[in-house]
Amino acid sequence: TRVLGIEGTAWAASAAVFDTESDDVFIETDAYEPDSGGIHPREAAEHMHDAIPRVVETALAHARETFDGPDTEPPVDAVAFSRGPGLGPCLRTVGTAARALAQSLDVPLIGVNHMVAHLEIGRHTADFDSPVCLNASGANAHLLAYRNGRYRVLGETMDTGVGNAIDKFTRHVGWSHPGGPKVEAAAKDGELIDLPYVVKGMDFSFSGIMSAAKQRYDNGIPVEDICYSLQETIFAMLTEVAERALSLTGSDELVLGGGVGQNARLREMLADMCDQRGADFHAPEPRFLRDNAGMIAVLGAKMYEAGETLAIEDSRVDPNFRPDQVPVTWRTDEPE
Ligand code: ATP
Structure with a gap:
């Protein structure tokens, strides 16, 4: 075909x-x-x-x-x-x-x-049977798993998509679109500051963290520290819900999808989590x-x-x- x-x-x-x-x-x-x-x-x-x-x-x-x-x-x-x-x-x-x-x-x-x-390309390239999928894209963020003939949404963002949240911060700072890769580069020189971490069951929210990040920037906190902390906090939220989804479904396969999946730190955190649970993790190549x-x-x-x-x-x-x-x-x- x-x-x-x-x-x-x-x-x-x-x-x-x-x-x-x-x-x-x-x-x-x-x-x-x-x-x-x-x-x-x-x-x-x-x-x-x-x-x-x-x-x-x-x-x-x-x-x-x-x-x-x-x-x-x-x-x-x-x-x-x-x-x-x-x-x-x-x-x-x-x-x-x-x-x-x-x-x-x-x-x-x-x-x-x-x-x-976004999900099927991970299943296809990994040759997994029935993975949980974390979709971390611009306009969306959700966890999906197959059950009874559908991909069920197990958890999702309560407000903006994950990439769009990051892009809103970089727009505030005056960086050009898309912001994700610039945050990843700047994060290399940053240190951790406190930002709101919002996970409710299987759902999560980015609006509080985005306002806090903008506020910290306006108050003169170094942009590298904010970028580093944005990554650490947002990706920890996604990793926590991905782990919960694996545990809920009993699946031992996780695939990553979406443009934010190009971020090496997100992949590292998900891979570590899977490693600790004895689950297999797969992120398709960036072009997918x-x-x-x-x-x-x-x-x-x-x-x-x-x-x-x-x-x-x-x-x-x-x-x-x-x-x-x-x-x-x-x-x-x-x-x-
Ligand atoms: P959707 O698939 O939900 O329609 P979309 O069309 O916006 O989303 P994608 O290509 O999946 O597109 O993702 C684009 C997003 O990925 C942008 O928000 C961009 O900032 C983000 N992004 C790209 N590279 C990175 C990176 N290295 N780290 C973090 N975010 C990144």
Whole structure:
């Protein structure tokens, strides 16, 4: 099976081709970089409008080059796209492109949940059976585990996503978007200061810590110390809930997903925790952690093989598409 994936929920205009036989994933991404501030939904959608045709053309050229079937056949079996969650104007632009492409290639359309894709790419690259997944992305933060045919949300942020929380602080300091990598670099020279730590059961909150971080900065605390402490505190919160999720589900596998997963300190804390419990930890390579169409193509292929195609008239995008809305029909293992 060969699937063309298209991603465009926020900043990454991305297209990919996944071939199940070779397990090869080709990804072409064009990132939107705001001149100032964070992501502006309208500008991001304009970026999608400009960049999606280009990245799709590159991915299709790759598909054609590596296709050994007859010229009269399309070089892919299906077109998969991110239906949500994400920014409405971006999703609509990408949805339109995906529908047009599926129709012009005369192949089925597959609607992928972006959050489930962040999870499935970890399961796919780790070859794990039934992991708990920590999604640490820009607009989201949650723990997911499979039960009775769905990925259940075991815990999640009560306010902003983890990356967005970090980016809000860096915007306050005047650093350009995205802030995560800059916080990671600055944290190397920092010392620990006290910041609010908010975990309630399996849920957590970042709003208090973000206001406190901004306040400490305005009061003249060195920015390196704040960056170091932000990482230590936020990642300790995520590690605590991930551990609780492992213990609750009895799973001994943890996968990490999402752009914040590129942070070495977060990976280190999760790996240490898993080590101490005798659990296996896997973080996919960075190109699969940040938003990318590779994960859309990989999950798209699993859904295609399970017969999960989408009629054009049912293919509306959904900015609030939750992972537990998706019937997981592509897993062959039976629920407990
Ligand atoms: P979602 O997948 O929820 O729609 P998103 O579209 O914003 O989120 P991702 O690509 O998953 O995108 O994540 C982007 C976020 O990752 C940004 O907030 C960015 O600051 C953060 N990030 C990137 N690199 C690092 C890093 N090294 N440390 C911490 N955060 C990082």
